[in-house]
Amino acid sequence: MSPSFGRGAMTNSWSDLQNAEVFLVAGSNCAENHPIAMRWINRAKAKGAKMIVVDPRFTRTASKADVFAQIRPGTDIAYLGAIINYVIVNKLYDEEYVLNYTNALLKVNRDYRFDEGLFSGFDIKSRKYGVDSWSYQLGPDQKPLTAASLEDPDSVFAKLKAHYSRYSFETAEKITGIPAQTIELIAETFAKRKPGTILYALGMTQHTTAVQGIRAYAIIQLLLGNIGKAGGGVNALRGEPNVQGSTDMANLFNNLPGYLPAPISTDKNLQDYAARNGSIQVKPLVSLLKAWYGENATKANDYAFDYLPKINPAMNATMVKMFELMEKGQFKLLFNMGSNSLVSIANRQLVRSALTKLDMMVVSDLFEVETAQFWREPGVNPSEIKTEVIMFPAAFVYEKAGSLTNSSRWIQWKEAAIKPLGEAKPDLDLLDALFKRIRRLYAGSAAAKDAPILKARWDYGEEPSALKVLQELNGYDETSGKLLPTLADYLKAPVGDVSTGCWIYAGVTGNGNLAARRNNTDPSHLGLFNNWSFAWPANIRILYNRASCDVDGQPVDPRRKLVWWDSAKSLWLGNDGPDVVDKTKGPKTPEGKQSFRMNPEGLGRLFAAKYTSGLPAAPPANGQPVIGIRPAGLCVDGPLPEFYEPTESPTENLLHAQVSASPTALVPSAFPEIQKKGKAEDFPYVLTTYGVVEQFCAGGVTRNIPWLNELMPEPFAEMSRNLAAKIGVREGDKVEVSSARGKVTVRCLVTDRLQTYKVNGRETETIGMPWSWGFASLSPGPSTNELTIASLDPGAGTPETKVCLVNVRRA
């Protein structure tokens, strides 16, 4: 989403779903996995909204749909491309919105091409793109040239139109297995009702084309004018209680808190960092360094920039890749706090092997999850495994104070309700105790490498206080030592005068702990609940809400007024906090026009162009690096979404057989004994994985709750009646499901929820398996990730857990 809109977050909120007139739920079975979504969807449906569900199975969500389509896993971009084509050809786009709030009119570099499945700039050796041609034609002022009309063949809109002209309903049918007339019905139903919203979850992201699938959603919503509006948006239903927060806090190797790019080795100093990432990133980075190093980060020492570890630009240490590095022997010590990779990672055999290469693993968890006891998985000989394991008992959510950020970006505070069980402690206490000990071990060291440890600001009290940490995230005026009252105070302060641990959280504790607010009134009746907890940024509940207004700054939807320009007061006002550059800059000013202020163009990006705002017209004469203001977020696999087959596919790509799978997908091959790839002749069926309402993710918690195990005791393989008849099994029989990587034996579930379908004229079957089981807990069962493939999206690093090829037989 960030290459399209500028921020990587769900645009709207749970309670905003009530405002939609049409839903496209595709890549999410929210009735089971996000049940609260259905509460608000049902409310909208009661007022006449329509729901479209696209899924490989007729899910519980599908049972409430007005239109359902069964899709072959991993082929979403084919039918979404057909929808884009339909919207453009039939002129169903919101013309004013497209002209004013998207980059449709900007002129694309004439070197940009798309031929036979490849964008311009592809390097066959590295299997990566050079992105220089994915740019705009720039004027002498270094700003993009604007076309006079959407008809201009150089315009983004013309490129979009040409690109998707290949995506007819009939082609999409052959690829996806969805009948052409159903795709047309989906396109018509979604395009003709406003506002419309799109909901997705792991069903869209666990693919090698994950980012591009979401880009296709963004393009549809920008064309229809559905972003920034109540009842609109692209809503990423995050999978875990704090996945928004943990991403904000950058437990990601290539980020720092607040979505700052991690410095790389060639960034010798802050100036190099600015040259690469734009001057806009300097203040948040300096504020972070002030939060981490306090008075030891000064202008004179480049704000302790040297203290930060610098990643190698060629390095890929995304989660699955990290296990490859571990298997190679790079890591001696692993901390594992609240995750269960031995169940949750695709091709889990690599995890099992990699953990044996460690000297020590440190675990903190509630239960003895599979990962904590990998050394005694059935079939493994513990005496051969030399890894020492230290396990700390963790406190549960209601045993500790702290905040969680939900999918709506609401930072919600809770106090500890009871004491932790036994000797369990919050991870906060564990981290604090460990850091203090490590610092003591380094006391007195004069080595340069130890300075960051000795000079860090780390003061959360004898017993660490979560509130003090949240206050560090909020930030301080370092000249007075006072908390920053709001995000605006952070923005207007000079660089170096303020600290924030995560600049987008500024304001959360500025006037008391706003995350703890419990005022549930909703004067606008739009489900904004402005005084309940605190939403980042600046308590804005619906992102990009400037786009809910026309060019004059007045709401286009009189029933759903979010913000408006008050010309008498010369101020942006609203039911929601206005998402504008400056509240005093009117709708016709360069600042006031911008609906997507986090993008360098200030526009929604139909075409994800390479572009940096604020570049000087001529390079500095003194040989200093060229520093622009804000670079655009890019997709490494193309400026427009293109359909590619999954890594393991039962067929060839109909659009370009020579480039069948994504040319930039990271297909694992470092460990050929473990990372095998199967062929359709040996493994003729498509496996997709999913979750069930009674179990959660890797099952670490839910498989230890007896009630839930009674409801859903074991995994199974769900298949169509045709397939069951073909292999001679009945419901409840044991079947062996195998892939190139492994095999598991489970019961089969024979259902009408999966139907045989045709792909390119050939009958095809999908098998569905929930994945929440492992060898430990009260209710053990085989792990589905024994079968899956760890091919990765080249940008996000998500594995293709939702599609691989398998065979199945009676066990």
Place this chain on the structure above:
Amino acid sequence: MDVTRRGFLKLTGLSVVALAAGVGIDPAAAQAKGYTLKIDGCQKIPSICHFCSGGCGMLLYVKEGKLIHLEGDPDHPTNEGTLCPKGASLGAVAYSPQRVVKPRRRAPGAKDWEEITWEDALDRVAEKVKEVRDATWLSSEETPDAKSGHSISYTVNRAEGIAFLGSAEVDNEESYLISKFCRVLGVPYNEHQARI
């Protein structure tokens, strides 16, 4: 309908009376005999559900430090008192016999765990951090220059031998301290399950 906590209790109270009257139980008589509800005298403490990203509100009924009952928070604007089957089961975690309640250590090659104190466990881990950090420290790294192709040495200040898997299941403050802990030690290898 806007239902406040108090209003909600009034409503349910009324319906209990109505229901009880229907099945021939007299709540007044029960009360006179000394039967009390298990939630009588409980403190009600709001919290947040710990499964999907809905962030639904839960209400914990706590008496003498013990969790007695857990239900949806009727004042929470997202879930308005409801919980899904998973959320409703979360009370079971508080005193689950499956919980790990003491630190434990698995020695290299061992078939089972042994108990260890918090102090000893923290010491072992802290010493291991120092040992691995010192042994695998990389202060600079050769990187080819984009223009000339020549290798240039750059300061990188990385502890190469340590990795940290954080979590989308811990609080913001904990996630942040994980990030800070890692980077202050020189560890960029900090990831978590948001990727998968």
